[in-house]
Amino acid sequence: MKLVYQDIDKDNEGGVALIPEEPEDMWHAYNLISEGDSVRSTTIRKVQTESSTGSSSSNRVRTTLTISVENIDFDTQACMLRLKGRNIEENQYVKMGAYHTLDLELNRKFSLRKQEWDSVCLERIDMACDPTKTADVAAVIMQEGLAHLCLITSSMTLVRAKIDVNIPRKRKGFVQQHEKGLAKFYDNVMQAILRHVNFDVVKCVLIASPGFVRDQFYEYMFQTAVKTDNKVLLDNKSKFMLIHSSSGFKHSLKEILQDPAVMSKISDTKAASEVKTMETFYTTLQCEPAKAFYGKKHIEMANEAQAIETLMISDKLFRCQDVKLRKEYVRLVDSVRESGGDVKIFSSLHISGEQLEQLTGIAAILRFPMPELEEEDSDGD
Amino acid sequence: MSRHRDIRNMDYLDDYDGYDDVYGHSVEDDYYISPSNRQFIYNREHSTRSSEGDIKEEDESEAQLTDLEKTKVESCIDQIKETLGSISISRNDLINMIMKESFNVEKIINTILETPRVQPEPVKEKVNIQSTTAQSELPTIKVVSTPKTATNVTKGFDLPQKEARPPVLTPRSQSPSSDRETPTNLPNVDASEDLKTPKIRENKLDVQQVYQKERGDGKEHLYMVVIGHVDAGKSTLMGRLLCDLGQVNQRIMHKYEQESRKLGKQSFMYAWVLDETGEERNRGITMDVGRFQFETDTKIVTILDAPGHKDFIPNMISGAGQADVALLVVDATRGEFETGFDAGGQTREHGLLVRSLGVSQVAVAVNKLDTVAWSQERFNEIVAKLKAFLKQVGFKDTDVTFVPCSGLTGQNLVSKPTETELISWYDGSCLLDVIDKFRSPERPVNKPFRLSIDDIFKGTGTAFCVSGRIETGCLTVGDKILVCPNRESAIVKSLAIDEAPQAVVFAGDQATATLSGIEMQNVSVGNVLCDPTSPVQVASQFQARIVVFNVTVPITKGFPVVLHHQSLVEPVVVSKLISQLNKSTGEVLKKHPRFLGNNTSAIVEIKVSRPIALELYSECKELGRVMLRVGGVTIAAGLITKIIL
Structure with a gap:
């Protein structure tokens, strides 16, 4: 993302202009724009004109509109962001107050005005405009009969393909059917890789599975590649990495991202660091339960005691409709930072973010044990 | 000359009759006829059929x-x-x-x-x-x-x-x-x-009698899962047992011997009896459950040779879920037993799993005793350790038997030992006798029919087959069944046990059913076949009472785990921790605990991303058990106590 200009006054009111450059920037924009903001962008609108004789014709015109956002819609698969709202700046085609849905486009500038820019928003802009590229990783998590092909970018994990094939078990005299089913499955996975993985962008392809499925698949893929003379695969052979995982389900991605070999290769990726933080949280919960808490009530109480060392918070909480609630969370983040704590905003598209979301969306590791919180809890219930 | 035909007065039904005669009755015919005309279908069939009778x-x-x-x-x-x-x-x-x-x-x-x-x-x-x-x-x-x-x-x-x-x-x-x-x-x-289904189902007395008639006089069927740490010698032991019983052709055995020698793995020759795929033979480990049947004096025993490797525990669970009894194989070699038994070894996990899956009798084969010169002390040491462990897991002392043996040399498998060192201190029964002495459990044939699909494959011809263990009830050829959770109906065209055609199969049988009236794509492993008049419950959210094993990270709300339910494997989320219970008394210790640590017992709510077929434990034990695993480790076993959605 490119920041074209920024004009925020001391009351935190103002606007910015941004140019999204890659699909991931749409995710950032989605997290940045909230209801009530005004967004100005170029768009295409169907305009009906009525001639003097009364015959009407409609044609599509490209025009620049400013809308006050009422509804935000993000499509994770296509990385499309749709903003619906009323026009607040009349022009020759569109009346004041007319509804329009803006489709934000890549490489086209949009400007965003907010009544109040809070620290989380500003941080999001900084993060989005960070020019240091982190590695894009593709991961194939598989087990016999099931495979997930995921693309992991710095703030998103997208499942691009799910392959679920029934493979007959081996049985007396029917070993052939098993092997046939397996070959078909491998072929499907290989086609998915070819279709979804752009080797110009992706630095590394992780193939993970329990048992020997990954080895068999790897062997199958490159045998087929040699047979069909598939340049793309053969040239990128070095990008493939074989890792162990316990199953082919999506949440096994967590195990893969914790693997030391993978860590060293994609150390910058937010996904990996989030997984690590989450793991620390769970270990603390196991060893010193009075130092790890989750849930808004507990966290707020811990924060009052300035006890929070690491705060984990899902970005979904900042996307909430309720302005007051959002402000509370922002205040919490600010106050943890003030008291020297570390705040990690988890992307809800990542695997660990998903888990955090289930875990009330907010959790923290404390500096010192606070057993009184636990007691509070049992009293409350 | 068509205009001379009396088309107006022609009986169209007659024409269609002919059509039916030629092409047979297709399902679509019914769809084109409105309900008010429904009698005509019967009518028509009558006339066509009776016209044959002329x-x-x-x-x-x-x-x-x-x-x-x-x-x-x-x-x-x-x-x-x-x-x-x-x-x-x-x-x-x-x-x-x-x-x-x-x-x-x-x-x-x-x-x-x-x-x-x-x-x-x-x-x-x-x-x-x-x-x-x-x-x-x-x-x-x-x-x-x-x-x-x-x-x-x-x-x-x-x-x-x-x-x-x-x-x-x-x-x-x-x-x-x-x-x-x-x-x-x-x-x-x-x-x-x-009409027909209620007739068979409702009359429970009748089912029991049919069962008695069909199976009462013959030998009892027994399903035995063979478990143990990787490389404990499970497949070899079973292979050798089958060879000694004469279940394996001499020529085939010779072939295996030659081929395994060629690969430089002659010690695996017996394991090849059960490990059939090339992959398994090359790597020398079992990957999927192998099956073989043999007869003892009083029983027909089906072996389910489970894989011991950690990564294949899902397969082992689906195998053990079908078993009545278990044979735990441990390696007596110094060091080997310890690695298998201590934390991280599969001996413990397998033991826990089979017990949680409802197996109550176990025989322990202390294998490879020849490597320690048939030492009695070693045997006793292992027995002592395992006895304590198995008791802790929940096996009764009387249900556990220990047998010293050697799979590769075949000592003490089918006949009394010949090795003098062993005879000097052991005078118990051989492995075969121990297997023969297992009590076969009560088969719940009176309950409504349930079968959990374990495998789907193409049969001969156009139809496809599903196989699995019949948990409860019985199934007859021609029965209409419901495939849950999709709730699609199908008809059983034929039934078989071990490729021998059957007219009726009963609870406990490992049966293969050929289905018609349903697409193969619409059936997947883990689906449950059930009786349409009393279908299995379908839910995506349920409560379970779980026992947490040794875990490295505690279970919290929102914890993603893999659920094993019969042969179904499904990613789920522990969505709520309802209460923590006292492990022995079951009383509530704490409501809404923050987390569940080692060796706790609790009631939790589990959410599945898509509906699955299940039953309350109180109604059907077999379909009311679940296993929770994370990262290749079993973290908890549970019983379904309440179905929510």
């Missing part, structure tokens, strides 16, 4: 019946056919009899069985009967015919049925040709499906 008068007589009576007659005939298999009596005679006995199926069956060849009665008499029955039926005419006949059947079933069934069922199950005949009856079966 007697005109009888067609006329049939025409005198009212629609309601016709359907009744039709359903009666179906029931009779169902009970008796193919019958040698002409359709018209049957109708006569039905009218005579005023739709009392069981009486009719009796008459048929008593007089195998009933002479057709004079037409006059028949007409008389019709008029009388028509009168007697008049008051009840508003009652829908279907349920009425069904209740009729159940009421008067008890005694006559006992006499009627046995002579019919035995020839049917013996001759394979009669089995093949069943599909030709399918259209009938289809039409009267609703």
